[in-house]
Amino acid sequence: MNIWESVRLALKAILSHKLRSILTTTGVMIGVMTVIGMLALIDGLNRKITNQLSSIGTNIFYVQKRGWILSREEMQAARGRKNLTLEDAEAVSQQVQSAQRVAPMLSGMATVRYSGEVLDGVEIVGTTPEYQYITEFKIESGRQLTSTDLNQTRQVSLIGKTVAEELFGSVDPVGNSILIGQNRFEVIAVLQPKGELFGNDQDNIIIIPISAYIKFISGPVSIRGRESVTIIVEPKSPEHIEKTRQEIVSLLRRRRNVRPSDENDFSINTAEQLLETYRNITSGVFALMIGVTVLSLVVGGIGIMNIMLVSVSERTREIGIRRAVGAKRRDILRQFLIEAIVLSCVGGVIGMFLGFVLAWLVSQVVNLPATVSWWSIFLGFGFSVLVGIFFGWYPASRAASMDLVESLHYE
Numbered sequence: 001m002n003i004w005e006s007v008r009l010a011l012k013a014i015l016s017h018k019l020r021s022i023l024t025t026t027g028v029m030i031g032v033m034t035v036i037g038m039l040a041l042i043d044g045l046n047r048k049i050t051n052q053l054s055s056i057g058t059n060i061f062y063v064q065k066r067g068w069i070l071s072r073e074e075m076q077a078a079r080g081r082k083n084l085t086l087e088d089a090e091a092v093s094q095q096v097q098s099a100q101r102v103a104p105m106l107s108g109m110a111t112v113r114y115s116g117e118v119l120d121g122v123e124i125v126g127t128t129p130e131y132q133y134i135t136e137f138k139i140e141s142g143r144q145l146t147s148t149d150l151n152q153t154r155q156v157s158l159i160g161k162t163v164a165e166e167l168f169g170s171v172d173p174v175g176n177s178i179l180i181g182q183n184r185f186e187v188i189a190v191l192q193p194k195g196e197l198f199g200n201d202q203d204n205i206i207i208i209p210i211s212a213y214i215k216f217i218s219g220p221v222s223i224r225g226r227e228s229v230t231i232i233v234e235p236k237s238p239e240h241i242e243k244t245r246q247e248i249v250s251l252l253r254r255r256r257n258v259r260p261s262d263e264n265d266f267s268i269n270t271a272e273q274l275l276e277t278y279r280n281i282t283s284g285v286f287a288l289m290i291g292v293t294v295l296s297l298v299v300g301g302i303g304i305m306n307i308m309l310v311s312v313s314e315r316t317r318e319i320g321i322r323r324a325v326g327a328k329r330r331d332i333l334r335q336f337l338i339e340a341i342v343l344s345c346v347g348g349v350i351g352m353f354l355g356f357v358l359a360w361l362v363s364q365v366v367n368l369p370a371t372v373s374w375w376s377i378f379l380g381f382g383f384s385v386l387v388g389i390f391f392g393w394y395p396a397s398r399a400a401s402m403d404l405v406e407s408l409h410y411e
Helices: 003-015 018-024 026-054 072-078 086-095 130-134 147-151 161-168 210-217 238-255 271-314 316-324 329-366 374-400 404-408
Strands: 061-064 099-114 117-127 139-142 156-159 177-180 183-191 205-209 230-235 267-269
Touching: 003 018, 003 329, 018 026, 018 271, 018 329, 026 271, 026 329, 026 374, 061 238, 086 099, 086 230, 086 238, 099 130, 099 161, 099 210, 117 130, 117 161, 117 210, 130 230, 147 210, 156 161, 156 177, 161 183, 161 205, 177 205, 183 205, 183 210, 205 210, 230 238, 238 267, 271 316, 271 329, 271 374, 316 329, 329 374
Parallel strands: 117 205, 156 183
Antiparallel strands: 061 230, 061 267, 099 117, 099 177, 099 230, 139 183, 156 205, 177 183
8 A cells, every 4th residue: 555545544534533633633723823823923024123223224223322222220320320421423524534435413302283174193303414424314395404404404304204194185286384372384305105114103293403492492491401312323334343342432421421330321223232131032922822722632632542543443443454455564554554654644734724814813813914934834743643653653552562363353
């Protein structure tokens, strides 16, 4: 008897007990479904997070008073730090030789109005022309911020796509004026959409000259140094990243009189830090997924072993007859082992389909791209085969070792 004949007989045996076979493979179904579905979602999340982080620049430094990722104790300690100032930003721009561009930034939230339309919670960013090039904010219509706008403290603004749609609808915003708080600003450009970053709408933004921000938005608060400046630094090239970091640290420690034995009283934040935190989270999710998968496969495997032992007992006389007409022990072993593998693979195939459905449903609910990769399919199928071999070996060995005479006399 060849392998394909053994597969045919295995399928025949499975189909003769449909309900029992489906219930037996439930554990394998759940395990494979978990592998396929979760890997698809994690892969989709990886791509989404990577794309989002690229929007803030993977090689960009954000020098700030406190870090992006802090424990409660670190947050409390950071509150006592001195603010970073425009003078600090100017020093970085002039003295950090490995930096390509430097842009100071102040930001806050404000209510914006236009012709009866009101939009709350808009992020107002005060900065310099270099900011547009570092953060890759592209112009959809209108013009860039210029040094003249900065030097003359012009009340001009570049608005994000969300602001444009909410306030202006189908009207062209460029050339019109908006109210930021109680101050009028001319719209000189609409920015191309950038999408979300960790749930925050990056298009709900208005960029204005930092000189206008200080004068009209935060007023004397910034002048007195109560608002900390973010210093955004772009290295000349990826090869200059570490050198740029070292130059920034050395310069700011000197300017802020940090003693050699003390830690930095400022933070240098990067997208890589966020990515590393995300990887730590997903590695925990992946470990949990592996645990659920292994548990499900073990439960499914035990079910397959038990049902195969029942099958061996029910077909004892059949085994004896096959042995009597010339079948060898290895033929019996192969038949029952293949039957266990086929039973497990049937559960695996159903689990793959359910995994596709699970990934699709979750992606629709949370708006997350979920693509099932070929390697996850092979992994799921491989698990099914291994479960069939491991848990089918004992029943198959028991069938192959039956005594011929006792088998023929079995009732």
